Amino acid sequence: ELKVEQNPLFLSMQEGKNYTIYCNYSTTSDRLYWYRQDPGKSLESLFVLLSNGAVKQEGRLMASLDTKARLSTLHITAAVHDLSATYFCAGIYGGATNKLIFGTGTLLAVQP
């Protein structure tokens, strides 16, 4: 069964700094998703990565996928306080059911 691991679990960073969140998964996953969750809120879809080598960018966030290494990264450039949230990656398990398996999440706290 697919297992998804994220690191770090907690990340405290200062505004203006860069950092990367890593997402490793255990078996083949054709697609990789990144979601953002604010406290007490639902999950907001950030990126859907569909193929090996896919790179997507939105504002200060950039996500990439390496299916051979079973690794996805979420890179944060020049962090701002508004990016403080929990970020989850998720892989697909069982193609017919499209079931998402989530990582444990990375709590990002951007200090002003």
Next chain:
Amino acid sequence: NAGVMQNPRHLVRRRGQEARLRCSPMKGHSHVYWYRQLPEEGLKFMVYLQKENIIDESGMPKERFSAEFPKEGPSILRIQQVVRGDSAAYFCASSLRQGRDTGELFFGEGSRLTVL
């Protein structure tokens, strides 16, 4: 186009009572997923349903939990004889799953169950 609608948003139950959580998928979506999130944890898959069918319930506890998605009306997640360990946020998600759909799930705001 309204998103995924869940209600109630907050529900308090005493041990032994029943909890019913409702989910209306996005317009045009016929695939519904339920996930549970314990405090400070990730989301755990519970069940996947299509209209009138349970497709995958591998994440559902063997007892007390059931789910349905009738031909008409919302999907229902039902928890009988709740215990304190059932306290969690329950998220519903829907997807389109047609043609070149990316399989992306769209999540509702969640229902937060507290068992006293």
